[in-house]
Amino acid sequence: MTKDFVCIACPESCRLRVNGGGGCVSVEGNRCKRGYEHGxxxxxxxxxxxxxxxxxxxxxxxxxxxxxxxxxxxDKIWExxxxxxxxxxxxxxTIGGVIVENILNTGVNIVASRSMNAVKI
Ligand code: SF4
Numbered sequence: 144m145t146k147d148f149v150c151i152a153c154p155e156s157c158r159l160r161v162n163g164g165g166g167c168v169s170v171e172g173n174r175c176k177r178g179y180e181h182g183x184x185x186x187x188x189x190x191x192x193x194x195x196x197x198x199x200x201x202x203x204x205x206x207x208x209x210x211x212x213x214x215x216x217x218d219k220i221w222e223x224x225x226x227x228x229x230x231x232x233x234x235x236x237t238i239g240g241v242i243v244e245n246i247l248n249t250g251v252n253i254v255a256s257r258s259m260n261a262v263k264i
Contacts (some may be wrong), residue, residue: 144163146160146161146163146185147160148161148185148186150173150177150178151181157178158172159172159181159182160172161182161185161186163187168182168183168186168187188216189217190217191215192211192214192215193210193211193224194208194210195209195224195227196208197231197232197242198231199231199232199233199234199259200233201261202234202235202236202259202261202262203262204259207232207236207242207255207257207259208255208256209242209255209256210253210256211246211252211254212251212254213252215249216249219247219249222247223247223249226243226246226247227243234262235258235259235261236255236258237255238257240254240255
């Protein structure tokens with residue numbers, strides 16, 4: 144089977160054509176090794192980085208930015224976002240603090256991408 148992708152590993156946006164079958168995968172159109180690896184990954188199991196926000200109680204802002212500490216299968220992104228939409232954390236939060244451990248059994252943690260102080264009363 145042949146699939147076409149746009150490489151998103153850098154801003155050059157090369158057009159990749161990935162041919163698979165018989166246990167072999169070949170990539171055309173890539174200009175570098177990163178493009179080859181991206182093509183193989185997109186063909187076999189597309190992964191995406193996830194960034195979002197979660198609600199915060201008692202913080203100086205109402206939302207806390209969060210990021211996945213690894214790639215998440217593309218077909219689980221919306222499910223992961225639905226988990227994050229239901230979460231509310233309590234300030235203070237430290238950057239890098241784990242907000243969701245092993246989200247949806249992906250082996251990936253969702254961590255705070257900034258610190259959030261509590262509101263001083
Ligand atoms: S193949 Fe290489 S040069 Fe082309 S977009 Fe991908 S990373 Fe960039």
